[in-house]
Amino acid sequence: xxxxxxxxxxxxxxxxxxxPQLAITLIxxxxxxxxxxxxxxxxxxxxxxxxxxxxxxxxxxLFQDPLYLTSIGRTALFAVAVTAISMxxxxxxxxxxxxxxxxxxxYTTMLVWPYAVAPVVAGMLFWFxxxxxxxxxxxxxxxxxxxxxxxxxxxxxxILVILAASWKQISYNFLFFLAGMQSVPQSLTEAAAIDGAxxxxxxxxxxxxxxxxxxxFLFIVNVNxxxxxxxxxxxxxxxxxxxxxxxxxxxxVYSDGFIGLNLGSSSAQSVVLMAFVILLTxxxxxxxxxxxxx
Amino acid sequence: xxxxxxxxxxxxxxxALSTSTAFAQTEINWWHSMGGELGERLEAIAADFNASQxxxxxxxxxxxxxxESMVNTIAAFRAGEQPHLVQVYEVGxxxxxxxxxxxxxxxxxxxxxxxNFDPAAFLPVVTGYYTDxxxxxxxxxxxxxxxxxxxxxxxxxxxxxDANTPPKTWxxxxxxxxxxxxxxxxxxxxxxxxxxxxxxxxxxxxxxxVAYGTLxxxxxxxxxxxxFNHPIAVRxxxxxxxxxxxxxxxxxxxxxxxxxxxxxYSGECAMYxxxxxxxxxxxxxxxxxxxxFGMLPVFGDVAGAPQNSIIGGATLWTLSGHEDAExxxxxxxxxxxxxxxxxxxxxxATGYLPVxxxxxxxxxxxxxxxxxxxxDIAIKQINLNPPTENSKGLRYGNMPQIRTVLDEELQAVLNxxxxxxxxxxxxxxxxxxxxxxxxxxxx
Numbered sequence: 082x083x084x085x086x087x088x089x090x091x092x093x094x095x096x097x098x099x100x101p102q103l104a105i106t107l108i109x110x111x112x113x114x115x116x117x118x119x120x121x122x123x124x125x126x127x128x129x130x131x132x133x134x135x136x137x138x139x140x141x142x143l144f145q146d147p148l149y150l151t152s153i154g155r156t157a158l159f160a161v162a163v164t165a166i167s168m169x170x171x172x173x174x175x176x177x178x179x180x181x182x183x184x185x186x187x188y189t190t191m192l193v194w195p196y197a198v199a200p201v202v203a204g205m206l207f208w209f210x211x212x213x214x215x216x217x218x219x220x221x222x223x224x225x226x227x228x229x230x231x232x233x234x235x236x237x238x239x240i241l242v243i244l245a246a247s248w249k250q251i252s253y254n255f256l257f258f259l260a261g262m263q264s265v266p267q268s269l270t271e272a273a274a275i276d277g278a279x280x281x282x283x284x285x286x287x288x289x290x291x292x293x294x295x296x297x298f299l300f301i302v303n304v305n306x307x308x309x310x311x312x313x314x315x316x317x318x319x320x321x322x323x324x325x326x327x328x329x330x331x332x333x334v335y336s337d338g339f340i341g342l343n344l345g346s347s348s349a350q351s352v353v354l355m356a357f358v359i360l361l362t363x364x365x366x367x368x369x370x371x372x373x374x375x
Numbered sequence: 376x377x378x379x380x381x382x383x384x385x386x387x388x389x390x391a392l393s394t395s396t397a398f399a400q401t402e403i404n405w406w407h408s409m410g411g412e413l414g415e416r417l418e419a420i421a422a423d424f425n426a427s428q429x430x431x432x433x434x435x436x437x438x439x440x441x442x443e444s445m446v447n448t449i450a451a452f453r454a455g456e457q458p459h460l461v462q463v464y465e466v467g468x469x470x471x472x473x474x475x476x477x478x479x480x481x482x483x484x485x486x487x488x489x490x491n492f493d494p495a496a497f498l499p500v501v502t503g504y505y506t507d508x509x510x511x512x513x514x515x516x517x518x519x520x521x522x523x524x525x526x527x528x529x530x531x532x533x534x535x536x537d538a539n540t541p542p543k544t545w546x547x548x549x550x551x552x553x554x555x556x557x558x559x560x561x562x563x564x565x566x567x568x569x570x571x572x573x574x575x576x577x578x579x580x581x582x583x584x585v586a587y588g589t590l591x592x593x594x595x596x597x598x599x600x601x602x603f604n605h606p607i608a609v610r611x612x613x614x615x616x617x618x619x620x621x622x623x624x625x626x627x628x629x630x631x632x633x634x635x636x637x638x639x640y641s642g643e644c645a646m647y648x649x650x651x652x653x654x655x656x657x658x659x660x661x662x663x664x665x666x667x668f669g670m671l672p673v674f675g676d677v678a679g680a681p682q683n684s685i686i687g688g689a690t691l692w693t694l695s696g697h698e699d700a701e702x703x704x705x706x707x708x709x710x711x712x713x714x715x716x717x718x719x720x721x722x723x724a725t726g727y728l729p730v731x732x733x734x735x736x737x738x739x740x741x742x743x744x745x746x747x748x749x750x751d752i753a754i755k756q757i758n759l760n761p762p763t764e765n766s767k768g769l770r771y772g773n774m775p776q777i778r779t780v781l782d783e784e785l786q787a788v789l790n791x792x793x794x795x796x797x798x799x800x801x802x803x804x805x806x807x808x809x810x811x812x813x814x815x816x817x818x
Contacts, residue, residue, distance in 0.1 A: 124816050128474040128476070129452075130474065130476045131816075212633075214627070214637050232627070232629075233786055234790060322782065324786040324787045324792065340775050342446070342449065342773065343773065343776070
């Protein structure tokens with residue numbers, strides 16, 4: 082893989098060149114993360130007036146809490162659903178747009194718009210559409226005999242946040258898929274077409290394998306998105322309810338820390354979440370990346 | 376610029392700055408959570424105070440909803456940038472009270488900074504909520520409210536009910552609702568905000584004079600245990616599940632319930648329980664029908680009910696770590712704020728309770744209640760009887776989390792996952808863990 086190697090004449094120069102990046106990583110990632118780890122071993126009152134060291138208490142309590150354990154499973158479901166939907170739909174749209182010749186730019190622009198919408202706004206939008214009292218889509222569903230009530234029905238609430246979170250991420254995935262597709266040499270697909278391969282065959286045997294680095298990259302980005310960035314959507318739509326049906330890990334970190342002011346437990350949860358994502362990324366790089374062709 | 380000139384310029388500048396600060400007014404920062412029209416009213420109070428004297432300037436600033444401004448204040452305190460005054464909602468009281476080094480209790484502030492401050496001037500049920508067991512008032516009452524019943528007079532008439540008689544008991548709520556449904560005067564009988572918390576558990580306990588928790592509902596110490604899984608709560612929650620199935624009750628979401636108000640405004644539900652401070656909003660939005668007002672219902676066969684309801688809303692807390700001269704200004708402002716004229720005007724404009732007896736009397740003298748029938752329901756309801764241990768209020772740290780638990784458990788009842796008893800027992804168990812956690816963090 083790493084065939085390009087630059088040899089620096091002096092030993093100091095390479096360190097100097099990476100120093101700014103290292104400094105930024107230290108200040109904005111390692112230091113805050115280490116603070117989170119530190120406070121996960123402590124019990125502190127909200128104002129920070131008294132602090133006690135409590136060791137692993139917060140972690141032990143978390144993993145004995147049946148609600149936390151269900152939240153892990155729920156997060157997995159949420160992550161898989163959002164990643165699958167947003168990547169699948171994005172790929173479909175990218176294929177459709179790349180087949181359009183004249184107005185491709187107009188479609189691209191329109192499809193990218195949702196990405197400029199803040200997660201909270203996206204959440205509000207879906208909340209309005211699916212509001213059981215006033216929402217248009219809820220009204221439409223009632224017409225088809227579905228009594229939509231995301232306030233009380235956990236499945237409805239989950240569908241709602243999955244849709245909102247996916248909708249928000251489709252644009253981003255679409256942009257990368259489209260760019261990836263445009264870099265596939267036309268000569269390859271033309272040659273296949275001459276050999277008699279239909280559009281589907283051409284896509285699955287030529288284009289899709291060549292998109293694998295893009296897909297892999299998006300896969301990691303999407304999992305990170307679901308794990309960390311979706312709390313705004315949940316805060317604006319369901320607040321983790323009903324009865325915790327949409328209380329995914331990142332929202333629980335927020336609600337326990339920000340609303341509940343339980344800093345120790347919230348820190349412990351964010352450390353666990355961080356560990357999950359690191360682990361997942363390692364697994365992805367070790368096992369999934371082997372199937373990627375660069 | 377050469378060196379001597381520069382230092383001379385610097386000296387001149389310093390002099391100019393120091394003389395200007397000598398004449399400047401002392402700034403008092405006031406963080407609050409009143410958005411929209413309420414925010415404008417609040418800013419007008421500060422502006423009037425600033426115009427009334429020349430020593431201090433009160434600078435109000437909106438810091439988001441109650442949770443947000445509390446978290447912002449805590450973050451500011453940790454960074455040493457705390458405001459002088461902050462508006463904290465009633466469920467934050469336990470947390471603020473436990474933060475001994477961070478808070479400058481109001482009774483002490485008023486004693487240290489020379490105002491003739493009299494806690495007895497305030498309504499007992501309001502001061503009760505914010506007073507410690509020794510009788511010291513810790514924060515300054517500002518916007519207190521209590522839930523009441525709003526009803527659609529047109530729907531009552533259409534169902535053959537007396538438009539001037541609101542239901543007094545849950546039995547009547549059920550019977551009236553059924554009559555309304557049968558007459559097709561509305562699609563649902565009633566809806567309520569804070570079903571699982573402020574209205575349906577906290578005020579329910581107070582109105583029936585049963586304990587929400589041990590040790591005077593937490594006033595007596597951090598080791599209090601929650602006991603809100605009493606038979607009355609079980610009874611109401613069972614009824615709610617039953618009523619939801621039959622269309623008598625419609626759920627509008629957790630906490631304040633974003634869907635409650637539209638259900639009432641649109642005529643879908645004929646009755647609506649929410650804060651007295653929603654009055655202005657209700658009157659402005661209820662188009663096409665006249666709104667009636669009533670007290671919260673109680674179970675008719677419970678002896679001694681209704682006792683009195685308890686308050687919600689917020690008070691002003693003073694934070695420690697500022698100069699003495701600034702606290703003089705805070706004391707002067709708080710005195711101004713609790714004057715009968717300011718309080719009466721705020722009460723009449725917003726629907727919040729008059730927090731002092733004098734403001735209540737002034738409003739009576741001004742003929743406000745006669746001109747606005749029903750606007751005194753809330754104050755009558757909290758003054759029904761002298762508050763008891765069970766009805767003076769609640770004092771728990773991490774109260775927002777306890778409320779979240781209650782919301783979740785009620786949802787489990789309404790969607791059929793749990794019985795009322797199971798849900799309330801589980802809420803008590805989970806709530807007690809939260810209470811113990813707070814106790815451990817504040818020893």
